[in-house]
Amino acid sequence: MAVQTSAKYYTIALMSDRALRLLASGFYGGYNMGDEAVLSGLLALLGSADPPVDLTVLSGNPDYTHAIYAIRALDRSIFRDAVPRAIALRQSDALILGGGGLLQDISGRRGIRGTLGRTLSLARWANRYGVPLVFWAVGVGPLHYTSVPQVAEVLSHSAALTVRDKASQALLRLAGLDAEILPDLAWALDLPYRTGGQQLGISLRRWPGLDLQAVARGLRAVHGWFPGPIVFLPFERQDLEVGQALQDLLGHDQVDVPSTLPQLPEILERYALCGAVIAMRLHAGLLATAQGIPSVGLAYDTKVSELHDALGANGLWLPVTRAGEAPAALLAALGAHSGWGDHLRQYAAEQHRQAFAGAERIIALLQRGPRRTQPAAAAEDCPLDVKPDA
Numbered sequence: 001m002a003v004q005t006s007a008k009y010y011t012i013a014l015m016s017d018r019a020l021r022l023l024a025s026g027f028y029g030g031y032n033m034g035d036e037a038v039l040s041g042l043l044a045l046l047g048s049a050d051p052p053v054d055l056t057v058l059s060g061n062p063d064y065t066h067a068i069y070a071i072r073a074l075d076r077s078i079f080r081d082a083v084p085r086a087i088a089l090r091q092s093d094a095l096i097l098g099g100g101g102l103l104q105d106i107s108g109r110r111g112i113r114g115t116l117g118r119t120l121s122l123a124r125w126a127n128r129y130g131v132p133l134v135f136w137a138v139g140v141g142p143l144h145y146t147s148v149p150q151v152a153e154v155l156s157h158s159a160a161l162t163v164r165d166k167a168s169q170a171l172l173r174l175a176g177l178d179a180e181i182l183p184d185l186a187w188a189l190d191l192p193y194r195t196g197g198q199q200l201g202i203s204l205r206r207w208p209g210l211d212l213q214a215v216a217r218g219l220r221a222v223h224g225w226f227p228g229p230i231v232f233l234p235f236e237r238q239d240l241e242v243g244q245a246l247q248d249l250l251g252h253d254q255v256d257v258p259s260t261l262p263q264l265p266e267i268l269e270r271y272a273l274c275g276a277v278i279a280m281r282l283h284a285g286l287l288a289t290a291q292g293i294p295s296v297g298l299a300y301d302t303k304v305s306e307l308h309d310a311l312g313a314n315g316l317w318l319p320v321t322r323a324g325e326a327p328a329a330l331l332a333a334l335g336a337h338s339g340w341g342d343h344l345r346q347y348a349a350e351q352h353r354q355a356f357a358g359a360e361r362i363i364a365l366l367q368r369g370p371r372r373t374q375p376a377a378a379a380e381d382c383p384l385d386v387k388p389d390a
Helices: 033-046 062-069 083-090 115-129 148-155 166-174 212-221 237-250 264-271 282-290 302-309 320-336 340-367
Strands: 021-025 054-059 072-075 094-103 133-140 160-163 199-203 230-232 274-279 295-299 317-319
Touching: 021 033, 033 054, 033 062, 033 094, 033 264, 033 282, 033 340, 054 062, 054 083, 062 072, 072 083, 083 115, 094 115, 115 133, 115 148, 133 148, 133 166, 133 340, 148 166, 160 166, 160 340, 166 302, 199 282, 212 237, 212 320, 230 237, 264 274, 264 282, 274 282, 274 320, 282 295, 282 302, 282 340, 295 302, 295 320, 302 317, 317 320
Parallel strands: 021 054, 021 094, 054 072, 094 133, 133 160, 199 230, 199 274, 274 295, 295 317
Antiparallel strands: none
């Protein structure tokens, strides 16, 4: 991976002893605890850099991000003043995009204000300013066929292009791009090995094809095998509504649903209660595996099935349309798998090692590059909200 720069847009200084100035952008801001796990993992990986890096984060809620992580954060919203973002970008030695599913146009808004549009817009401005682009363990797809050429054009200028799974790698290969697979950034978290939990945990989200009544019937069928109430694991606020609907079907004393969205440390504490987990969200299954807790995935997207397929004989998933079968399938697997948790923890340890090895390569790549000495951007500079002129 070679750093590609465009010197006509700024003045560069060759190698300097000062810290790398990095700007990172993702779904940060406290709206999804999976993305907070990603940011926490990124901070752990960058924390291993020597010399240390100077990091600024673009966040949907910069006050939240600053308060939780004690890092510099700017508002990424296209409805806010863009000048601070422009200044931070032009003063950065590299732009990190990731992790998470930044390169998809199925969920959320489409166009320039959607996830894909905002990601590509920011990446184009980085290219325009000659700021090296790092796509770090991103998820790619689903993509509308009309979006593929735009994605390929922007990613072709990357200094480092890494994805989190084989499906993303295959999609980019169809677009003529080679990408290295690195573990999801959340694998960098140093999590305890859980052995004392006995309750059943479950993570569900809204999705077409999810039959909540079938899930309730499946949970009733295994009632008695797991002591205490079912532990609901919400990762977004909208998940709480699904949990409350499950409470209505099973009884409020049968499902423990938080009244508000827990923060990441609080969710991890809820995992401590669990001996097994039904995981619809990707990071619900990842965090279970990282702590040695057996799980069954409910695959609404290939990223979920691929996570569990990677576990080999210790992986178990069902399509979301068969979610009602998940409790029985998990119970049967628990009886058939000896030392399941130990195998999961070994897999997690290898993902953790690979995440840090990949970070060392990316950081070394950026440290070999130039340091920027350009003046601050003027107020009339790029809005970072629209595609720059070709």
